[in-house]
Amino acid sequence: MPSREITYREAVREAMVHAMREDEEVFLMGEDVGVYGGAFGVSRGMVEEFGEERVVDTPISEAGYVGLCAGAALMGMRPIAEIQFSDFITHCMDQLVNQAAKMRYMFGGEATVPMVVRTPGGAGTGAAAQHSQSLEAWFVHVPGLKVVMPSTPHDAKGLLLSAIDDPNTVLFYEHKLLYNRKGEVPEEPYRVPIGEASVSREGEDVTIVTAGLMHHYALEAAEALSDGGVEPEVVDLRTLSPMDDAAILSSVEKTGKLVVVEEDVKTAGWGAEVVSRVVESESFYALDRAPARVAGADVPIPYNRNLEAHVRPTPEKVVEAVRALLDARKGVYA
């Protein structure tokens, strides 16, 4: 398959364009997704190809248009709703949590809601507390929804195509700081399966489980640690729900040490779920250190650059956490 380097933004767009060329029932709906091209330029050029009826600018009515998309999906269409900043998802919680996520189950399996909700999350842009959150764990907590958070252009394209194909409602988390990152992406359409993690770096000494932008921070940290003779294994979850337990457990069994790197706030973040799944399993006995989490501080995201950096995970914080873990007292099960 011929491939070339494109940005994450272009990869997301390419998946949408491909799906819309293949299937008349796929459409994109959201605020400023038309001539403006989306707040982050993801849909730039699409309205010119597909017209205003399939690349649909909406009024500022997240509940209304996400509810509409859920209804269109119930009727068999394949809507992609864009929420301009993931913080605004609070406006459509009823539509996502009580409607889209529940219809199949409460109707006894007699309905499907094949909708994708794309949205950029995360901090690091100086946008402060209402435009920087990482709220994806909320949806991991809702049976009936799937949550994906690709970290590379390759996975963004492949996972978005899988999400559009999927008969369930899928939340597709992008990150503002990923849009300009480049990577190898095949020109042809392909699918990355939902629910499959990838081991992006092999190592023997410690397992780092991560997703999204944090995957890149983990890789940077791994390189720095490697210079010091520590070889981390990095597991990029890619999908948060359903979580790929097997990939996590097999890596932990190999290294005996677990560090989770996540951008959302630490308390009740999805990293807690990763740790629980390990310690509740037989793989617990493979651990020779207590697991650690590098996560956002339990505060809203502050505006000031230094304050913002202070509360977010960084590659340096990951390095520190791994070193501290290695220096910690060994467990009795070793």
Next chain:
Amino acid sequence: MQDNRDRVELLRQMLLSRYFDEKVNDLYAEGKVHGTAHFYVGQESVAVGAIAALKEGDVITSTHRGHGHAIAFGLDVDRMAAELLGKAAGYCHGKGGSMHIADVGAGMLGANGIVGGSMGIACGAGWAFKRRNQDNAALCFFGEGAANEGIFHETLNLAAIWKLPVIFLCENNQYGMSMSVKKATAIENISDRAVAYGMPGVTADGTDLDEVHEATQKALERARAGEGPTLLEAVTYRYLGHSKSDANLYRTREEIQTWRKRDPIQRFAVKLEEEGLLKENEWRELDEEAKQRIEEAFEKAQQQPEPEPESALEDVYA
């Protein structure tokens, strides 16, 4: 106006709806049903009159007070009774209960436990019809309580700007649980709000089946002609409490009696007699038949097996 045989059928549907909910109310009183339900008794003419105006391929969305909508749409009372009793043979295989009865394949897109929860879904159905160039419409039932939810504003606006074939049918039954519409809104009619969205607003006497029917028909013509949505208000009244736990502390016995005197079933039956469409004693026969049909549905449902416990873990994902 419907043809003569259809008119008698509409009376039959109202009676089925009435006896279904009275039966459920009794079963709750006897402690024989688990959970809760909301009764449509007194409002039957709205669902039956409006749904009779639909054609093949049209869809409805319903509310927490949805048994009457389901019956009028043609759902099978046996499977509805089975669902109320939580049986595997119910529409939702015992997973939905009263507030989630649906038959999506047939176009009944679901009762909904969230006030205003189905308004987005109705717009989605309208969107699908428009995109697919189908000559169909979505009939969205909601209560006057939902008219004060944010989703009301968002969906009416979206439907209006995109001229979606959606009929927003507000059943103004005077109370959102205990909250009187007079205290909850500062306007006379819910339909007055239509002007804010640039769509027609019509208030009909909800106890008069024909008036509801004609108003719905007009709204449907407009929707099918590509002219967009209508906000229809049917002024009606629920005789029974909000749900099984209601002690009716917020209204008087006299008020309920006043409305009962305008009973929609009674009114329609008398009308059919005057039109010569009901023979002597036929109303009584229909009444008895409907009562029997509902008794039979619940008796059959009682005999149905419970769902397998493991089925609780199925159908989360497709």
